Structures are given as structure tokens and as C-alpha cells.
Amino acid sequence: MSTTENHESAGARERGKAPAGERIADWADGRLGIYSLAKSNMRKIFPDHWSFMLGEVCMYSFIIIILTGVYLTLFFHPSMNEVEYHGSYVPLQGQLMSEAFSSTLHISFDVRGGLLIRQIHHWAALIFLAGMFVHMMRVFFTGAFRKPREVNWLFGFLLFVLGMFTGFTGYSLPDDLLSGTGVRFTQGAILSMPIVGTYISMFLFGGEFPGHDFVARFYSIHILLLPGIMLGLMVGHLILVFYHKHTQFAGPGKSNKNVVGMPLLPVYMAKAGGFFFLVFGVIAAIAAVAQINPIWAMGPYRPDQVSTGAQPDWYMGFAEGLIRFMPGWEINLWGHTLVLGVFIPLVLFGVVLAALALYPFIEAWITGDKREHHILDRPRNAPTRTALGVAWVTMYMITLVGGGNDLWATHFHLSINSITWFVRIFFFVGPVIAYIATKRICLGLQRRDKDKVLHGRETGTIKRLPHGEFIEIHEPLSQEQLHTLTAHEQYAPAAIGATVDENGVERKVTGKEKLRAKITEAYFGEDQQIPKPTVEEYKEITSGHGHH
Amino acid sequence: MSSQDIPEENLPAEQDHAHGAVGVADEKNPFADPGLPPHEHRVQDIDERAAKRSERAVAFLFTLSMLATVGFIASYVAIPADKSIFVFPIGHLSALNFALGLTLGTALFTIGAGAVHWARTLMSDVEVADERHPIAASPEVRAKVHADFRQGAKESAMGRRKLIRNTLFGAVALVPLSGVVLLRDLGPLPEDKLRHTLWAKGKLLVNMNTNEPLRPSDVAVGSLTFAKPEGLEEHDEDFQNEIAKAALMIVRLQPDNIKDKRELEWSHEGIVAYSKICTHVGCPISLYEQQTHHVLCPCHQSTFDLSDGARVIFGPAGHALPQLRIGVNDEGYLQALGDFEEPVGPAFWERG
Numbered sequence: 019m020s021t022t023e024n025h026e027s028a029g030a031r032e033r034g035k036a037p038a039g040e041r042i043a044d045w046a047d048g049r050l051g052i053y054s055l056a057k058s059n060m061r062k063i064f065p066d067h068w069s070f071m072l073g074e075v076c077m078y079s080f081i082i083i084i085l086t087g088v089y090l091t092l093f094f095h096p097s098m099n100e101v102e103y104h105g106s107y108v109p110l111q112g113q114l115m116s117e118a119f120s121s122t123l124h125i126s127f128d129v130r131g132g133l134l135i136r137q138i139h140h141w142a143a144l145i146f147l148a149g150m151f152v153h154m155m156r157v158f159f160t161g162a163f164r165k166p167r168e169v170n171w172l173f174g175f176l177l178f179v180l181g182m183f184t185g186f187t188g189y190s191l192p193d194d195l196l197s198g199t200g201v202r203f204t205q206g207a208i209l210s211m212p213i214v215g216t217y218i219s220m221f222l223f224g225g226e227f228p229g230h231d232f233v234a235r236f237y238s239i240h241i242l243l244l245p246g247i248m249l250g251l252m253v254g255h256l257i258l259v260f261y262h263k264h265t266q267f268a269g270p271g272k273s274n275k276n277v278v279g280m281p282l283l284p285v286y287m288a289k290a291g292g293f294f295f296l297v298f299g300v301i302a303a304i305a306a307v308a309q310i311n312p313i314w315a316m317g318p319y320r321p322d323q324v325s326t327g328a329q330p331d332w333y334m335g336f337a338e339g340l341i342r343f344m345p346g347w348e349i350n351l352w353g354h355t356l357v358l359g360v361f362i363p364l365v366l367f368g369v370v371l372a373a374l375a376l377y378p379f380i381e382a383w384i385t386g387d388k389r390e391h392h393i394l395d396r397p398r399n400a401p402t403r404t405a406l407g408v409a410w411v412t413m414y415m416i417t418l419v420g421g422g423n424d425l426w427a428t429h430f431h432l433s434i435n436s437i438t439w440f441v442r443i444f445f446f447v448g449p450v451i452a453y454i455a456t457k458r459i460c461l462g463l464q465r466r467d468k469d470k471v472l473h474g475r476e477t478g479t480i481k482r483l484p485h486g487e488f489i490e491i492h493e494p495l496s497q498e499q500l501h502t503l504t505a506h507e508q509y510a511p512a513a514i515g516a517t518v519d520e521n522g523v524e525r526k527v528t529g530k531e532k533l534r535a536k537i538t539e540a541y542f543g544e545d546q547q548i549p550k551p552t553v554e555e556y557k558e559i560t561s562g563h564g565h566h
Numbered sequence: 567m568s569s570q571d572i573p574e575e576n577l578p579a580e581q582d583h584a585h586g587a588v589g590v591a592d593e594k595n596p597f598a599d600p601g602l603p604p605h606e607h608r609v610q611d612i613d614e615r616a617a618k619r620s621e622r623a624v625a626f627l628f629t630l631s632m633l634a635t636v637g638f639i640a641s642y643v644a645i646p647a648d649k650s651i652f653v654f655p656i657g658h659l660s661a662l663n664f665a666l667g668l669t670l671g672t673a674l675f676t677i678g679a680g681a682v683h684w685a686r687t688l689m690s691d692v693e694v695a696d697e698r699h700p701i702a703a704s705p706e707v708r709a710k711v712h713a714d715f716r717q718g719a720k721e722s723a724m725g726r727r728k729l730i731r732n733t734l735f736g737a738v739a740l741v742p743l744s745g746v747v748l749l750r751d752l753g754p755l756p757e758d759k760l761r762h763t764l765w766a767k768g769k770l771l772v773n774m775n776t777n778e779p780l781r782p783s784d785v786a787v788g789s790l791t792f793a794k795p796e797g798l799e800e801h802d803e804d805f806q807n808e809i810a811k812a813a814l815m816i817v818r819l820q821p822d823n824i825k826d827k828r829e830l831e832w833s834h835e836g837i838v839a840y841s842k843i844c845t846h847v848g849c850p851i852s853l854y855e856q857q858t859h860h861v862l863c864p865c866h867q868s869t870f871d872l873s874d875g876a877r878v879i880f881g882p883a884g885h886a887l888p889q890l891r892i893g894v895n896d897e898g899y900l901q902a903l904g905d906f907e908e909p910v911g912p913a914f915w916e917r918g
Contacts, residue, residue, distance in 0.1 A: 071852070270601060275697065327864070355913045357884060357914065359883070556596055
């Protein structure tokens with residue numbers, strides 16, 4: 019190790035006497051310039067809130083997936099060659115199966131710890147997707163996607179979508195009866211695409227389904243193509259989090275111009291670094307006790323066999339739901355078939371997700387707000403956004419119910435036909451109900467906040483006045499609480515403005531302008547939000563009249 | 567680590583004065599930001615004995631992790647891979663998986679728990695404020711970058727020498743085509759592959775389970791039999807592709823229960839043969855209700871009425887299951903009288 023690389027500016031320090039760590043750091047700085055990077059980042063301030071760890075769950079489970087995935091590639095054979103099984107799992111001995119399936123059996127029964135790593139890999143994938151879903155909801159409902167973070171929202175969105183497909187290509191690899199059924203479903207959906215469907219199917223499977231190629235092809239997509247893109251996106255996502263600095267909730271001392279919290283070194287190094295081990299530890303423990311994807315119980319894939327209760331992993335459940343509750347519409351015209359019963363769900367799958375991706379841009383257009391936002395909204399203070407979000411989640415959850423309609427039927431002794439009809443109707447009605455209910459709840463909570471600011475906190479202490487009246491004592495809020503509850507901004511609906519200019523010439527009002535005015539009315543108009551208490555109201559109530 | 571380590575200039579009061587955003591509640595604005603609340607000491611900050619206790623707790627967790635790793639290695643060596651144990655309330659588990667998972671989980675979790683406990687109890691918990699800077703560049707920087715770009719663009723003469731520019735665009739636009747062309751051999755063209763199966767006139771119906779040709783007497787009323795065309799064996803190179811189209815489902819109905827005229831015509835003594843592959847997205851149909859003669863696809867619950875031309879009576883499938891015309895040959899075995907007349911499985915654009 020070089021000892022001659024002492025930093026010029028180290029000044030008073032004696033040559034060669036610096037501690038080893040410092041010398042290594044100096045060496046690296048001379049070549050990589052790490053000190054200027056560390057200057058702005060080593061003591062970077064991160065705010066604290068439980069919901070900020072959801073993204074960390076995703077990042078850590080992704081790392082766990084990569085670590086365990088690399089291990090699995092050491093034993094897995096991505097080949098569809100048919101072999102006769104002679105491994106240690108007795109019930110399947112002598113059966114024909116693909117090498118992919120038999121090597122997965124080998125990992126599960128003959129490689130010591132192989133089953134554990136397989137189960138950690140699969141559980142971590144489920145948690146990764148669930149974490150991204152919840153993290154995305156957190157970002158959505160607190161408005162953290164607003165300027166300057168729209169691009170990071172898109173990065174996150176892409177991670178979620180790519181994560182779904184990485185998961186799908188991953189669980190298809192063992193070539194077991196369940197996953198093969200899922201691949202068949204995908205092929206059927208591809209076939210439904212007008213004009214190009216049969217071609218894409220032939221190209222993807224190297225001929226007719228199932229062919230001899232898809233495991234090897236899915237393998238390179240699953241272990242190289244998609245995770246490679248995702249790794250890049252995740253690094254970009256993190257760089258932007260550092261660059262933008264984290265958002266924070268309103269509170270005393272917190273403004274749009276600062277970030278209040280604790281420094282990366284040491285607090286978040288320990289907390290976030292430790293959290294990686296917590297996540298890994300919990301997933302390992304789950305993998306120890308909770309079996310997942312027991313492919314040996316399902317057997318190798320045969321296109322003419324199936325088991326009941328065939329379900330994809332949860333994150334594909336909504337696609338499954340869409341395809342299950344859609345009526346079987348088919349149009350036959352001029353010698354061609356338009357398979358609407360399958361193609362519409364396929365399109366809806368994209369539309370439902372795209373709505374999520376585009377929302378930040380739609381809201382930015384509606385509000386016309388071009389400022390940076392670093393203070394998070396409490397969901398109640400953005401009632402329309404919150405209601406739209408809950409409507410989306412409701413629709414998602416209803417399609418999930420649809421995706422498991424057979425399990426609902428068997429577990430709750432219901433008619434599968436009624437469940438399907440319920441899903442068909444509530445796919446449309448559910449989000450509307452959810453929207454209205456959520457908006458009412460938000461407005462109620464806003465009113466309560468307003469009451470608290472103006473009249474103080476209800477103490478629960480009942481006092482009897484000399485003339486016999488009972489009153490509850492309200493305790494005025496502290497300045498911290500007053501500030502926190504009144505810190506949010508409220509938009510006003512966009513006015514169309516004068517349609518006649520000073521010369522009496524009529525200005526043309528574009529349809530876009532009118533539409534925007536209408537939408538802002540629905541977002542911020544009367545009765546769409548509770549005006550926050552003003553200083554005047556507060557003074558009038560508190561000036562000498564005591565309680566109310 | 568204690569609060570004394572925080573440099574003076576990072577302390578809340580200093581920072582907030584610099585911002586000028588803070589105010590004391592006054593007549594003018596009772597909702598003004600009072601600034602960061604004063605730091606509240608934890609018990610570890612003021613009581614060294616409590617701090618020592620935390621230190622020991624953290625060290626204990628780290629030690630536990632070391633022991634768990636030793637346990638992991640010991641389990642790996644000692645427990646045979648095929649041993650199973652009963653764990654209440656989970657049930658029977660692979661002993662090795664259980665031991666490895668729990669020791670690994672413990673070894674990891676305790677590192678995390680120790681680190682978090684350390685951070686929460688012993689590291690400084692003084693909140694500090696960092697200033698944010700606008701993401702967008704200042705007008706001067708913006709002007710400079712725009713000017714630099716214009717200068718660079720001008721020096722390249724991209725705008726002036728349009729011939730270079732246009733040919734470059736053309737070349738760059740065309741070059742990815744080679745990559746697209748290379749994908750052509752991913753698979754064959756569809757042609758009429760989806761329209762034909764192995765079934766042909768005279769092919770015997772072979773029981774999928776026994777591998778024996780079926781006679782009408784083998785098919786009892788109320789039973790569901792799966793069949794494949796004779797000559798198709800599991801070891802065949804193309805078995806999977808062929809069975810994905812040719813899989814057959816055979817049931818026997820009372821001939822007067824058959825409502826569809828063509829179905830009756832194509833049956834033999836009430837025995838009808840239908841494609842087993844669902845017309846929705848291709849799952850094999852496997853649930854048969856004897857009383858109603860309905861079959862249900864377990865994947866997406868499309869339901870077909872086998873006594874009425876296998877038309878769809880519920881679920882997302884778009885059309886009836888294709889029927890195979892059958893009869894008996896001279897030796898009394900069930901045989902196909904041709905291929906399916908329409909493509910089996912999911913619908914597609916060219917199906918018509």
C-alpha cells in the first residue's frame with residue numbers, strides 16, 4: 019500500500035504518521051476525488067418518518083433478490099430438454115420433465131440450503147413488489163411526486179412494472195404445472211392481439227406453444243435484461259433522492275427551503291444499514307417456516323394438465339382478475355377475429371398502470387403550479403387527489419378479488435358466478451363509491467383540524483358552571499400545533515379570466531382552458547375543500563371570549 | 567456520540583435565524599413557525615448507567631449474531647437434507663431448511679436490531695436543518711450553458727452543412743434495422759400451424775392414462791375420459807406441442823339429452839369428443855359436472871355445456887369448444903373421422 023500519497027493540504031501532519039484509514043482515503047481522493055463527494059453527502063440530513071422506510075424495504079429486498087438469484091444460477095439449468103427424473107424426491111422418480119424442472123428439484127432437495135435460498139428469493143420478490151406498491155402509495159398520497167420529483171416518480175413506476183415482469187419470467191422458469199399454466203395464459207393473451215398476435219407468439223416461443231425455447235429465453239430476460247435495467251433505474255432513483263434531498267412533513271422549524279433530520283453518518287448509516295439486516299433477517303425467517311411455490315407438489319408442466327386454484331403471484335393477480343371477469347366478447351368479421359374478451363383486459367392492464375405513471379403530470383397541468391414542493395401534503399389536505407388515489411386502489415383490489423374468484427368461492431362458500439358478477443359491477447361502481455366516501459372523510463378531517471385550531475383540543479374534562487350548564491374544557495393548541503395544522507397551502511379554482519379585452523374584442527377561450535377551469539373547480543372549488551382557518555377567525559374567537 | 571458532537575453552526579437556532587423564516591407568535595400571526603423545538607434529552611444522554619445498559623444490549627445482539635452464524639454452520643454440517651421435523655403450529659418441515667433459515671435469520675436480524683438500537687439510544691438524536699437549494703440553475707448559468715451549446719453547434723456546422731446532417735440522420739435511423747432483421751429467426755411464421763392438430767381420419771382415440779385405444783364400452787355415462795391420438799408418445803420430441811392442441815375430452819351422454827343436432831351427428835352412441843383446450847386462453851379444461859353436463863375451466867371459470875354443442879354458458883371464453891367427429895373402426899375401436907374443423911384453443915386474429 020502506498021504511503022507516499024499524503025495530501026498537500028494536510029499541512030501540519032507529519033509525513034507517514036497518518037492513520038491507515040486516512041491514508042487510504044487520501045489515496046482514493048487523489049484519484050477519484052471522493053472528498054468533494056463526501057463533503058456534501060457524508061453528513062447529509064435525512065428527515066425521519068415511519069413511511070420513509072417503505073422505499074428502503076424495496077431497495078433491500080431487491081439486493082437480497084440479486085444475491086440469492088446469483089446463487090440459484092449456479093445450480094439451475096435453463097433448458098427444456100426432457101429428462102427422466104432420478105433425484106432424491108421419490109414421488110417424481112422416473113417421470114419425464116424438463117431439465118429446468120429437474121434442476122429446480124435438485125436445488126430444493128439435494129443442494130443443502132438450496133431450498134432456503136429459493137424460498138428467500140421468492141419471498142423477497144413478493145415483498146419487493148408489495149413494498150413498491152405501498153411505497154408508491156405513500157408517495158402518491160403525500161404528493162411527494164410533485165415538482166421536482168416527477169422524473170423520480172417515473173423511475174419508480176418503471177421499477178414497479180419491470181418488477182412485475184421480472185417476477186413473472188422468474189416464477190415461470192421452473193417449468194412446473196402452475197407456472198406453465200401462467201405462461202399459457204400469457205400466450206393466449208398475446209394471440210388476442212389484432213394482426214400481430216400470432217407472429218409475436220411464434221417469435222416469443224420459437225414456434226408453437228410451448229416449444230423448446232421459452233425457458234432459456236425467459237432466463238436471459240429474467241437474470242440479465244430486466245434486472246440490468248432495474249439496477250440502473252434504482253441507482254438513478256437513489257441519486258435523485260440524494261440530489262433533491264428528502265421531502266418532509268410540515269412542522270415547527272420545517273420549511274420548503276430546509277430539510278430537518280439527522281445526518282447520514284452516523285445515524286442513518288446505522289439505522290438504514292441496520293434495516294437491511296432486519297429486512298434480510300425477517301425474510302430468511304419467513305423462508306425457514308413458510309413454504310412457497312412447492313413445485314414438487316405441482317409436478318412438471320404438461321399443456322394438457324392443470325390443477326384447481328391456479329393463481330399467479332399476487333402482483334399479477336390484477337391482470338388475472340381483468341381476464342376473469344371480462345365477458346367473452348368476440349367479433350368475427352371479414353374472415354378475422356377480434357378477441358375483445360382477452361384483448362380489452364390486455365389493454366386495460368396497460369391503461370390502469372399508465373394512469374399511475376401520468377398522474378403527476380396531469381395534476382401539475384391542473385394546478386398550473388411550477389414551484390418546487392418539498393413539504394408533504396397530509397392526504398386529507400388534498401381531498402380530490404386522495405379520493406382519486408383511493409378510487410384507483412379500490413379498482414385494483416376489486417380486480418384482485420376477481421383474480422381469486424375461485425378461492426373466494428371455495429373459502430366462503432359463495433357462488434363463483436355471483437362473485438364474478440359482483441366484480442363486473444363493482445369494477446365500475448366501487449371506485450365511484452370509494453371516491454365519494456374518501457372525499458367526505460377528508461373534508462371531515464379538515465373540519466376537525468379547523469375546529470382544533472380555532473377552539474382548541476377537547477380535553478375530556480367536563481366542568482359544571484355556577485348556573486348549572488355543563489361544558490367541556492377546550493385546551494388551546496401550542497404554537498407548534500397551530501403552525502403544523504395551518505401550514506398547508508390551498509389552491510383556488512382557475513378562473514377563465516376576462517373574455518373581452520380592453521378594446522372590446524372578444525378573446526377566444528380554448529376548450530382546453532375551459533376544461534382546466536372545470537377540473538380545478540372539481541378539485542379546489544367550493545365544498546371540495548374546507549378553507550383553512552384564517553388569523554382573523556382565530557383572533558375573533560380567542561380575543562377574550564374564552565372558550566366556545 | 568452525544569449532542570456535543572454537533573457543530574455549533576448546525577444547531578437549529580442558528581440555522582433558522584439564517585433563514586429568517588421563523589417568528590414568535592405575535593399579534594400579527596399566531597400561526598407563525600416557532601422554529602425547531604428544543605432537543606429533549608433521552609435517558610441515555612443524561613444517565614451514563616442507562617447508556618452502559620444500551621451498550622451492553624447492542625453488544626449482546628451482535629454476540630447473538632455470531633452465535634447464530636456458528637449455529638448455521640453447525641446445522642449445515644449436522645442435519646441431513648432429507649430429515650423432516652414437526653413444528654407446531656406449522657406442521658412438517660424440512661429440518662435443514664428450518665434450522666438454516668432460523669439461524670441465518672437470527673444472525674442477520676440481530677445485526678440490524680443492534681445497529682438500530684445503537685443509533686436510537688447512543689448516537690446523537692439532535693435534529694439539524696440543512697438548507698435546500700433550488701434544483702434549477704441560476705439565470706447566469708442557464709445563459710452560459712445555452713451560449714456554450716450554440717457555440718458548439720455553430721462550430722460543428724451541423725445547421726449549415728445540411729447534407730451532412732441529413733445523411734447522418736438517415737444512417738443512424740437505418741442502422742438499428744439490422745438488429746430488427748436479426749430477430750427474424752426467433753421463430754417460424756404462423757402460417758396455418760394453429761389450424762391443424764394430429765387428429766386425422768382413422769386415428770384411434772387412445773386413453774391418456776392407460777395408453778390403450780378406447781372402445782365405446784370403456785366410456786361410461788357420467789365419466790370424463792382424456793384421450794390423445796394414436797402414435798403420440800410422451801417421449802416424442804414434439805409431444806408437448808402436439809398435446810397442447812390434440813388433447814381430447816370424452817364423455818358419454820344419453821343421445822336424447824344431446825340438444826345440438828350437429829353434436830349428435832358427430833357423436834357415437836352418445837359418446838362425444840371435445841377439445842380439452844379452453845377457447846379462452848388455452849388452459850386444459852378438467853372439471854366435469856355429471857348432472858348438468860357442464861365442464862368448467864379451473865383457470866378462469868369459463869363454463870361450457872357439453873350437451874349443447876359445448877357452447878359457453880358462463881365466464882370469459884368467447885366461443886364453443888371445437889368438437890371432434892368420431893366413430894368406430896372395423897375392430898370396434900373409437901376413431902376420429904377427421905381433424906377438428908376449426909382451430910382449437912384461444913382465438914386469434916386470423917381465426918375468422
